[in-house]
Amino acid sequence: xxxxxxxxxxxxxxxxxxxxxxxxxxxxxxxxxxxxxxxxxxxxxxxxxxxxxxxxxxxxxxxxxxxxxxxxxxxxxxxxxxxxxxxxxxxxxxxxxxxxxxxxxxxxxxxxxxxxxxxxxxxxxxxxxxxxxxxxxxxxxxxxxxxxxxxxxxxxxxxxxxxxxxxxxxxxxxxxxxxxxxxxxxxxxxxxxxxxxxxxxxxxxxxxxxxxxxxxxxxxxxxxxxxxxxxxxxxxxxxxxxxxxxxxxxxxxxxxxxxxxxxxxxxxxxxxxxxxxxxxxxxxxxx
Numbered sequence: 001x002x003x004x005x006x007x008x009x010x011x012x013x014x015x016x017x018x019x020x021x022x023x024x025x026x027x028x029x030x031x032x033x034x035x036x037x038x039x040x041x042x043x044x045x046x047x048x049x050x051x052x053x054x055x056x057x058x059x060x061x062x063x064x065x066x067x068x069x070x071x072x073x074x075x076x077x078x079x080x081x082x083x084x085x086x087x088x089x090x091x092x093x094x095x096x097x098x099x100x101x102x103x104x105x106x107x108x109x110x111x112x113x114x115x116x117x118x119x120x121x122x123x124x125x126x127x128x129x130x131x132x133x134x135x136x137x138x139x140x141x142x143x144x145x146x147x148x149x150x151x152x153x154x155x156x157x158x159x160x161x162x163x164x165x166x167x168x169x170x171x172x173x174x175x176x177x178x179x180x181x182x183x184x185x186x187x188x189x190x191x192x193x194x195x196x197x198x199x200x201x202x203x204x205x206x207x208x209x210x211x212x213x214x215x216x217x218x219x220x221x222x223x224x225x226x227x228x229x230x231x232x233x234x235x236x237x238x239x240x241x242x243x244x245x246x247x248x249x250x251x252x253x254x255x256x257x258x259x260x261x262x263x264x265x266x267x268x269x270x271x272x273x274x275x276x277x278x279x280x281x282x283x284x285x286x287x
Contacts, residue, residue, distance in 0.1 A: 016060065019223060022047055023267060025060060030260075035064050044259040045069075048230065055166065056084055069252075070174035073241065078150040078170045085157050088164045090114055096153060098145060100124075107148035111160035121156035123148050133176055147172060209236070209247065210254045217262040226262050233259075 016022045026043035029035050039046050046064060052074060053063025066080035076084070085091050092112040100106050106124040113119070128134040128148065140147050154170040213229065220226045233255060240247050 016050075019227070022050060023223065023263060026050065027264070027267065029060075029064065036068075038069065039064055042256060042260050044230070044263050045256055047263075048234075056164075056168075057087065058084075068171040068174070070171055073174050073177075073246075074168060075171040075174040076165070076168050078153055078172050081157055081165065081168070081170055082153060085111070085161050085164055088161065090164065091161065094153075094157070096149060098149065105145070105148065107145070107152040109149075109152040109156035111156040113160050116160070119156050119160040121152045121159065123151035123155065127151075131176075136176070139172070139175075209233075209251050210258065213255050213258050217258055220262060220266070223263065223266055226259060226266065230259055 016025055023043070026046040029046050030039060030041050030043040033040070035046065039049065049067045049069075050060045050063045053060070053067055056063075056076075058066060058080075062080075066077050068075050068077065082094060085094060090113055092114045094112070095110045097108045098105065099108065103125050106122050109121050111119045111121075125134060125144075125148070128140070128144075128151075133140050133147070134144070135141075150170055150172040154173050158165055158167075158169065213233065216229055217226065220229065237247055237252075
């Protein structure tokens with residue numbers, strides 16, 4: 001049985017019908033102690049995770065349990081990835097096998113989409129060695145067969161069902177791509193930079209994202225403005241990753257806190273205003 005249940009054919013207990021309801025849910029969840037540690041005290045992060053999960057067909061709580069942000073990149077745990085695909089009406093079947101032993105072992109995943117030719121992906125011990133993963137401490141040492149399976153699964157499902165997964169990769173794969181190593185690999189293997197010197201200096205000038213969003217958020221008087229800035233932040237992160245200069249973990253955390261604080265301040269102001277309105281005597285209320 002799949003480790004994830006999507007909203008397709010399932011009525012969730014929690015029904016969120018507006019942005020304010022989503023904000024309220026995020027605030028309650030952030031302080032509940034029932035969410036993964038990355039979401040504790042971060043309602044803005046929960047809001048984005050639930051929104052992303054809703055686009056994939058996940059209920060709110062399952063969004064937080066199955067969506068992980070690793071090295072600044074949203075990803076889905078391998079079992080959830082399979083569950084999302086199998087719950088899709090375009091999926092015919094997914095078949096996974098493991099052949100060979102020892103250093104000859106290979107994980108195979110065949111993804112079958114309705115009306116399309118099967119997509120097969122293989123990931124062998126040799127592939128893991130070539131990627132410097134086989135000797136890596138952690139899951140690769142403790143559960144090598146499982147990690148081979150997750151790699152083959154991730155490649156096959158992303159190739160066969162890009163519309164269902166919306167570009168997300170497995171959390172297991174994301175965990176093997178440290179930011180610093182990824183940045184170095186891009187700079188070392190990329191084509192020679194022939195950009196004129198003046199343009200290079202402009203492009204390499206560091207951007208103070210914390211200062212930028214601090215100033216912009218101060219000018220926001222409603223949650224709609226904050227949400228628009230959050231969308232801009234997502235686009236900025238994507239452009240930075242594509243350019244081989246992903247935003248650091250510390251900056252990601254700092255900016256996330258800025259959004260959470262602004263959401264909290266606006267929500268508190270709305271609550272105080274609602275309390276003030278409720279205190280007006282009935283006879284003073286306009287007809």
